[in-house]
Amino acid sequence: MTTVDQAKAMAGRLRAALAARDIAVPHATALELVAAELGHSDWNTACAALDHAVDEGPAFLEAVPVLRIFDEAKAREFYCGFLGFAPGFQHRFEPGLPLYMEVARAGLRLHLTEHHGDSSPGPTVFVPMRDLRVYHRELTEKRYGYARPGIEQAPWGEMLEVADPFGNRLRFCQYRNAKSGRRSVTV
Template sequence: MDIRIELIFVPVSDIDRAKAFYVDRLGFNADFDHRVSDDIRFVQLTPPGSACSIAIGEGIGSDQEPGTLHVIQAVIDDADAFLAELRAKGVAAEGVDEQPWGRFVTVADPDGNRLTFQQLPPRD
């Protein structure tokens, strides 16, 4: 049986600010933004080419504090090009971290949630 991870909740303090960061700065697609009730707003954002989305909102997800999520990792084709693109959009991204298992670019959203983007090493 296949198991697919499709949605990761990201705790944020300001939904509109976070949505703008993920869409305008990181290039995520804004798939869904709906106020379900007075207490619930659900926003789904998907990185281009990804089968897995993130969700931000009000009244959803866990009780995790904004800025405490540091476990999202995505794969990119070219760390140098991605870093240049982020910096051109005003994102304070760390430089490329060279490791034997890949090249990494790390960014933080406005709340401090950290996302790491990995360029995989060449396959032999």
């Protein structure tokens, strides 16, 4: 995939090639022409769509935890009812066989599986986020009968941990000094 830096370099080469033919083109125009050549309506759209990676090679786009469940109704009550996730796809090889489904909310996707070989019950999933206190208030107001999570202070930020009916734990964290949900890195 073309990166933003590569597209900028293309615009620079285009300007130089046109200048060699005595055609002066402003840098902004060259960017717009490159964006059009890459199939975008304008430079801003191209910049938003293009990869911001600096180097070539593999890029990990997302990790999707696979959590073991044992009861579809309890899983839906917890993940959709209590945590507010929306169900996504669901798959069974045939009726009566184990379920594999996705739930998602605000950029977080989880896969839930009844298949014994996909996952072992009991892992902890660490989820960096922002607006943890807003989410805590939302969960508390639901008065869910099986969980009343609190906010814990950790050296790296505030954490809210919930356990699902199957022993899986979700540890939501808002890093200290970062409303964006991203950890600040000290070099």
